Amino acid sequence: MSSFAVKNLAQGSRELIAFRVGDQEFCVNIMSVREIRGWTPATPMPHAPAYVMGVINLRGAVLPIIDLSARLGMAEAEPTARHVIIVAQVKSKVVGLLVEAVSDILTITEENIQPVPEISSDLEKQYARGILAIDKRMICMIELDALFPEKESEAA
Amino acid sequence: MDMNEIKEIFFQECEEQLAELESGLLKLNDGDRDPETVNAVFRAVHSIKGGAGAFGLDDLVSFAHVFETTLDCVRSNKLEPTQDVLKVMLKSADVLADLVSASRDGGGIDESRSRALVKELEALAHGEMPSASAHEAPKPAPKAAPAPAPVAKAEPPKPTDESGFQPIPFTFDGFGDDEEPALEGSVYEITFKPRRELYSKGNEAALLLRDLSRLGDMSINCDMDALPALDKMDPEASYFGWKISLKTVKSEDDIRTVFEFAEWDCDLDVKLAEEAASDEELPMIPVPFDLGILDEPSTSEEEEKAVQSSADETVAAAVSAAETATSVAKAAGRASEKKESAAAAAAAAAQNNAAAAAAAAGQTIRVDLDRVDRLINLVGELVINQAMLSQSVVENDATGTSAVNMGLEELQQLTREIQDSVMAIRAQPVKPVFQRMSRIVREVADMVGKQIRLVTEGENTEVDKTVIDKIAEPLTHMIRNAVDHGIESPEKREAAGKDPEGTIKLSAKHRSGRILIELTDDGGGINRERVRQKAIDNDIIAADANLSDDEIDNLIFMAGFSTADKISDISGRGVGMDVVKRSIQALGGRISISSRPGLGSTFTMSLPLTLAVLDGMVVTVAGQTLVVPLTAIVETLQPEASAIHSFGASQRLISIRNSFCPLVDVGRVLNYRATQANPVEGVALLVESEGGGQRALMVDAIQGQRQVVIKSLEANYTHVPGIAAATILGDGRVALILDVDAVVAASRGQSMKPEMSLAATG
Numbered sequence: 001m002s003s004f005a006v007k008n009l010a011q012g013s014r015e016l017i018a019f020r021v022g023d024q025e026f027c028v029n030i031m032s033v034r035e036i037r038g039w040t041p042a043t044p045m046p047h048a049p050a051y052v053m054g055v056i057n058l059r060g061a062v063l064p065i066i067d068l069s070a071r072l073g074m075a076e077a078e079p080t081a082r083h084v085i086i087v088a089q090v091k092s093k094v095v096g097l098l099v100e101a102v103s104d105i106l107t108i109t110e111e112n113i114q115p116v117p118e119i120s121s122d123l124e125k126q127y128a129r130g131i132l133a134i135d136k137r138m139i140c141m142i143e144l145d146a147l148f149p150e151k152e153s154e155a156a
Numbered sequence: 157m158d159m160n161e162i163k164e165i166f167f168q169e170c171e172e173q174l175a176e177l178e179s180g181l182l183k184l185n186d187g188d189r190d191p192e193t194v195n196a197v198f199r200a201v202h203s204i205k206g207g208a209g210a211f212g213l214d215d216l217v218s219f220a221h222v223f224e225t226t227l228d229c230v231r232s233n234k235l236e237p238t239q240d241v242l243k244v245m246l247k248s249a250d251v252l253a254d255l256v257s258a259s260r261d262g263g264g265i266d267e268s269r270s271r272a273l274v275k276e277l278e279a280l281a282h283g284e285m286p287s288a289s290a291h292e293a294p295k296p297a298p299k300a301a302p303a304p305a306p307v308a309k310a311e312p313p314k315p316t317d318e319s320g321f322q323p324i325p326f327t328f329d330g331f332g333d334d335e336e337p338a339l340e341g342s343v344y345e346i347t348f349k350p351r352r353e354l355y356s357k358g359n360e361a362a363l364l365l366r367d368l369s370r371l372g373d374m375s376i377n378c379d380m381d382a383l384p385a386l387d388k389m390d391p392e393a394s395y396f397g398w399k400i401s402l403k404t405v406k407s408e409d410d411i412r413t414v415f416e417f418a419e420w421d422c423d424l425d426v427k428l429a430e431e432a433a434s435d436e437e438l439p440m441i442p443v444p445f446d447l448g449i450l451d452e453p454s455t456s457e458e459e460e461k462a463v464q465s466s467a468d469e470t471v472a473a474a475v476s477a478a479e480t481a482t483s484v485a486k487a488a489g490r491a492s493e494k495k496e497s498a499a500a501a502a503a504a505a506a507q508n509n510a511a512a513a514a515a516a517a518g519q520t521i522r523v524d525l526d527r528v529d530r531l532i533n534l535v536g537e538l539v540i541n542q543a544m545l546s547q548s549v550v551e552n553d554a555t556g557t558s559a560v561n562m563g564l565e566e567l568q569q570l571t572r573e574i575q576d577s578v579m580a581i582r583a584q585p586v587k588p589v590f591q592r593m594s595r596i597v598r599e600v601a602d603m604v605g606k607q608i609r610l611v612t613e614g615e616n617t618e619v620d621k622t623v624i625d626k627i628a629e630p631l632t633h634m635i636r637n638a639v640d641h642g643i644e645s646p647e648k649r650e651a652a653g654k655d656p657e658g659t660i661k662l663s664a665k666h667r668s669g670r671i672l673i674e675l676t677d678d679g680g681g682i683n684r685e686r687v688r689q690k691a692i693d694n695d696i697i698a699a700d701a702n703l704s705d706d707e708i709d710n711l712i713f714m715a716g717f718s719t720a721d722k723i724s725d726i727s728g729r730g731v732g733m734d735v736v737k738r739s740i741q742a743l744g745g746r747i748s749i750s751s752r753p754g755l756g757s758t759f760t761m762s763l764p765l766t767l768a769v770l771d772g773m774v775v776t777v778a779g780q781t782l783v784v785p786l787t788a789i790v791e792t793l794q795p796e797a798s799a800i801h802s803f804g805a806s807q808r809l810i811s812i813r814n815s816f817c818p819l820v821d822v823g824r825v826l827n828y829r830a831t832q833a834n835p836v837e838g839v840a841l842l843v844e845s846e847g848g849g850q851r852a853l854m855v856d857a858i859q860g861q862r863q864v865v866i867k868s869l870e871a872n873y874t875h876v877p878g879i880a881a882a883t884i885l886g887d888g889r890v891a892l893i894l895d896v897d898a899v900v901a902a903s904r905g906q907s908m909k910p911e912m913s914l915a916a917t918g
Contacts, residue, residue, distance in 0.1 A: 043890040044780065045876055046826035055873065055882060055890045060537050062882045062890055064873040093872045 016132075018104035018139050019086065022074045025139040026099075027106060027132065032088045032144055036102055039083040050076065053098060058087065065096040071147060072127070090144045106139070108132060113141065166207045168522065170256045173200040177249050178591050185242045191231070198227045204252065206417045208259070209358045216255045219270055223248050226277040235280060244276045250595050344404065344411060347425040349379075349397030354421035356392070365398065367414045372404025401429070525621070528581055532768055535571075535578045536865040539769075542571045543862070543886035572863075579766055583618040586664045586673075589628050590615045593635050593662055600639040607656055608643055613663035619671045620766035626743055627673070627763065630736040634675055634759055635660070637733070642679035642757060652754065654678070667762070669771070670787060675759040682751040684708045709749050709757075713737040741897060743767065744785065744880060772864050772893065773841070774885070775855040778828035781891045782855070783864055783883055788896040790842045790850065792858065795819075795835045806832075810840060810852045817842065820903040821854045822894065826878050843896050851900045866893065878902060 018027040042054030042065045051070035055062050065085060069077045077083065077098055085096040113130035127146045132139040180197035183190075205220035226245070229235035237245075251273055254265045346368070350361050368374060379397040383389070402411065408426050415424055546564045590612045601608040643649075643658035650656050661676040684705060691697045691711045703711075712733045740747045745763035764770065764787070772783035773792075799811045800819070809816040819840065823829045833854060840852040864883035867890075869876060880895035 041889070043882075043892065044828075045873070045892070046828065046879065047877055055869070057884045057888050057890050060540065060867070060884065062867045062869055062872060062884075095872065 013107055013109040016106045016108060016141065017086070017102060018106055019084075019099040019102045021069045021072065021077075021099050024074075025103060025137055026068075026072075026142050027104075027139050028086075028088065028142055028144055030105065032090070034087040034089055034094065037085050037087065037096075039079050039081060039085060039098065053077075053079070056085075056096065058094075058096070061094070063087065063094060063096050065098055066148075068097045068099055072142075088144055090148045093148075095148065106132070106134065163211055165522075166211060167256065167260045169207065170204050173203050174249065174253050174256065175588060175591055176200040177252070178246070178594065179587070181242060181246050181249055182591075182594060184237050185239065185246070189237075194227070194231045194237070198224065198231050201227055201252070203416075204256070210417070211259075212358065213259045216252075216259050219248075219252060219255055219274065222274050222277045222281075223252060226281045229281050241280060244273065244280065246595075246598060248273050248277060250598070253595075342404070343429040344400075344402045344408065345425075345427045345429045346400040346402060346411065347397065347423070348400060348415070349423040350394050350418070351421050351423070352392060352394045354418050355394060357421060359418045359421065361396070361398075364414060364418060365400070368400065368402065368411065371406045371410060371414070372402055374400060374402045376400045397423075523581075528578075532578050532582065535575050536768065539571055539575055539863070539865055540884050540886075542567055544888055547886035575769065575863075579620065579768070582621045582766070584621050584624050585616045585618050586624060586627075586671075587615040589624055589631060590662055590664070592628060593631060596632055596635050597639055597660060600636055604640060605645070606639065606643055606658060607646055608639055608658045608660060611659060611661045613661065614665045617664040617666060617671060619664075619763070620768070622767045623671070623743060623763055623765070626739070626767075627761075630739045630761075631662075631673070631675070633736050634733075635662075638675060638677045638679070638757075642677035644680050648680075652680075666765075668787070669765060671763050671765055673761040673763065675761075676756060678756040681753040681755055681757050682709050682712070682749070684753070687711055706750075709751050712749065713747070741895075744770070746897065767866065769863055769865055770883075770893065771861070772883075773861050774859040774891070775839070775841070776857045776859060777826070777855045778823040778833075780828055781859065781885065781889070782822070783891050783893045784841060784843075784853070784855075785880070785893065785896060786861065788843045790844050793840050793842065793852075795838075795840050795852075797836050800835050808832075808835065810835070812842065812852070817850050817852050818903065819852045819854055820899060822899060823854070823856070825899050825902050843900065851903065853894075853896070853899065864891075864893070 015030040016027040017030045017033050018025055020026075037058075040056050042056045044054040045052055045064070048054075051067045053065040053067050055064050057063070067077045069075060077100075079098060083098055083100060084102055085098055086102065087094060087096050112132055112134075114133065116124070116128045116131060127142045128140055129143045130141045132141060177197055177200035180193050180200065183193050184197070201220050201224045205217055205224055208216035208220060223245075226235070226248075230237050230241070235241060251265070251270045255270070258265045348361075348364070350359075354361070365376065377399040379399055380395065382397070383395045389395075404411070408428065411426050412419070412424070415422065418424075542564075546568060549558075549560055549564055594610045594612070597608055597610040638660050643660070644652070644654075646656035649658065659678050661674070663674045663676075665672050687708055688697075688703070688711070691708075691714070692699050696711060696714050697703065713736075714734055737747050740761055740763070743763055744767065745761055747759060747761045749757055749759050751757040770783075771786040773786055773789060775782050775784055793812070795810055801809045801811065801816070803809045803818075808819040810819045811817075819835060821832045821835075824832055833856065835854055838854050838856045839858055840854055842850060842852050844850055864885070867882045867884060869879065869882045869892075876892075878895055878898050880893045880898075882890050882892050885891045
């Protein structure tokens with residue numbers, strides 16, 4: 001794993017975890033990530049939205065798995081053994097996010113974050129919080145709380 | 157142990173005492189005149205008062221004291237426990253409970269109510285026994301309770317300057333006379349020397365001596381040898397001791413009971429002075445054999461004879477009741493019952509039985525609920541792990557004969573047993589909940605001016621603590637409803653030729669692995685016309701819908717339904733029976749109603765015994781594994797092609813022994829597949845659902861039966877219609893537990909909608 005890592009955790013800098021979904025890269029605040037684990041088949045939930053892949057057993061707790069690709073409006077993922085699940089805390093709940101791979105841990109400061117361009121569609125406006133340009137890659141910073149608003153449950 | 161912990165224990169004990177108090181009063185209310193019951197009630201209040209005094213809870217002490225005083229009148233047969241008296245007492249018990257919780261959690265109580273009750277209690281005590289008013293007069297605290305003159309003199313625990321004071325023997329005749337007048341019995345020599353801790357904890361030697369004087373004929377000598385010169389005296393120390401000679405029919409145990417709260421803070425020695433005399437004396441007394449005062453109906457003539465012949469031993473046993481086994485103590489109790497006058501005997505028996513009960517209670521421990529919960533969770537994990545382990549062993553050992561396999565089977569049995577035992581720890585009788593209901597009935601009945609009696613049955617039925625905690629709320633709501641809407645006003649009842657006093661019966665029993673709670677009132681029953689009209693007004697049913705009586709009754713469980721014409725303070729706060737139904741269903745329970753016009757209604761709730769595990773049938777539906785609660789399944793069958801009949805566009809019925817039952821494809825309801833499966837290829841589970849209707853649930857195959865640990869879906873996900881919860885199976889994967897009632901309701905909804913729209917247009 002190459003790292004951008006400007007290793008100064010000075011004021012205003014923060015750590016993000018970057019991952020790949022489809023052919024795009026996203027990142028979330030590392031503080032909301034509990035663990036990263038391999039893919040295991042999930043039990044599908046009836047009446048669930050397409051992006052809810054089902055639930056898995058996480059050491060005795062029932063953990064819902066979200067297909068982040070589908071949630072972000074891209075193609076539905078076809079999970080393989082190489083997919084990973086990012087177990088993240090979203091508000092009071094713990095969810096698993098299915099992504100293709102975790103690529104990086106980034107330490108950034110506010111100056112690294114560029115605003116989201118005006119052209120974004122509604123969905124992107126909702127969750128995108130900024131864009132990072134790192135090593136000629138573009139990484140979109142997303143806000144998990146916005147992806148799973150309180151009303152999400154009612155979509156189920 | 158710091159003060160707060162001790163205080164916490166006191167409040168826990170208060171809770172128990174309050175329960176004891178209430179159940180005793182209710183027994184009296186039902187016509188029980190057993191002096192033992194009165195004693196139990198008295199003891200409860202006395203214990204609360206004693207403890208409260210130690211913690212300086214003055215409000216509690218003063219109220220308990222007044223209450224105790226009045227109860228004492230009942231105990232000494234000066235006050236007849238009539239219905240009216242008991243009504244006041246029950247209210248007082250409620251206020252006492254309020255005071256206890258106010259003392260614990262802070263916050264105030266309804267002062268005017270407690271003051272009014274204090275007046276009523278005082279009136280009862282005074283009205284019936286003015287002669288005893290001197291020491292019965294209520295005072296704010298027991299410390300300040302005015303002891304009559306002799307006691308006042310005998311109250312030198314705070315040594316002052318009377319260094320020349322001589323010990324003065326005096327008698328307590330003036331007090332003993334509200335007890336049994338004839339004192340046949342033994343003489344005890346009691347040495348009582350309080351330590352300074354006794355006073356620092358708020359106890360009062362004079363009060364103990366006064367209580368002691370009530371046991372019999374007493375003479376007392378104050379021992380002041382230890383009193384130092386004035387200049388060497390510590391004003392807070394204890395210097396006095398007393399030598400008491402007590403002639404009483406009571407046992408040593410009763411004497412020690414007097415010092416119950418002080419026994420660790422004093423040197424107490426109780427000796428029997430005239431053993432020989434009492435041994436000869438007792439058997440000579442005529443034996444009034446009153447079967448009515450025996451607490452156990454099993455007492456036979458032979459036993460009675462045996463007790464007689466071993467009178468000597470039993471008397472000895474009575475003396476050392478604390479150390480003797482429960483049965484002996486009871487026998488001693490019975491023996492003395494037969495040898496003494498009825499009232500005194502029963503009182504002694506009560507004390508003996510109490511000692512026995514105390515001995516039994518000594519075998520329990522208080523455990524923090526969190527610890528039990530943690531244990532239960534761990535055992536749950538153990539069960540899952542064990543299942544996973546055995547599954548992987550089975551996969552690698554097809555013959556199933558290896559030593560590992562045998563060992564695993566034993567492990568499985570052990571795990572089961574551990575689980576059962578752990579569950580048993582949490583099992584609690586429903587009694588506390590039922591008792592809370594009796595208070596609600598009293599209060600609500602008072603508010604609406606109705607006379608209602610609550611009869612409870614099977615209150616010792618045990619059920620998991622989680623269930624107990626959760627049934628209280630729906631039950632409260634239903635009780636309020638029954639009082640407010642169910643029972644008619646006394647005038648109406650009289651006009652209908654009924655007893656003006658309504659009866660609400662609350663019963664609990666175990667029924668095939670579930671607990672069945674029934675709430676029956678003898679009121680007017682459901683007004684079907686009004687329910688129907690209301691349902692039509694609220695667009696719940698079509699104006700000309702054809703509904704059976706049962707269906708109309710069950711309309712009250714529909715959302716947004718309340719038949720109360722006006723919103724009253726008691727029910728109709730916007731929470732209707734639909735909320736009750738939903739909370740019962742959330743517990744995995746079912747509720748139904750049956751009503752007979754003019755005769756009353758019965759609500760029947762069926763609840764699981766525990767919320768932590770469930771016996772389920774593991775089935776396959778469209779490639780998915782589901783668990784169906786075993787309690788819901790009536791039978792399983794393999795449908796034959798000839799038994800399946802199409803009905804309308806999409807419905808199918810299955811004929812089972814000449815009756816037709818709608819077929820519900822679980823795979824369709826849960827959206828697992830787009831088209832209905834062929835019933836002949838699957839298995840039908842005949843389920844009994846809410847409201848009594850049967851449905852045949854189609855699944856693809858049955859995998860087996862197993863106990864599963866219930867895992868919440870809501871914790872990290874959300875409620876899913878048709879799914880009650882999740883569980884983790886042996887392979888470590890999550891399986892969903894089917895909510896049978898919801899699936900049936902969904903299928904009914906689908907079939908009902910077209911009908912209703914037809915009814916509306918036609």
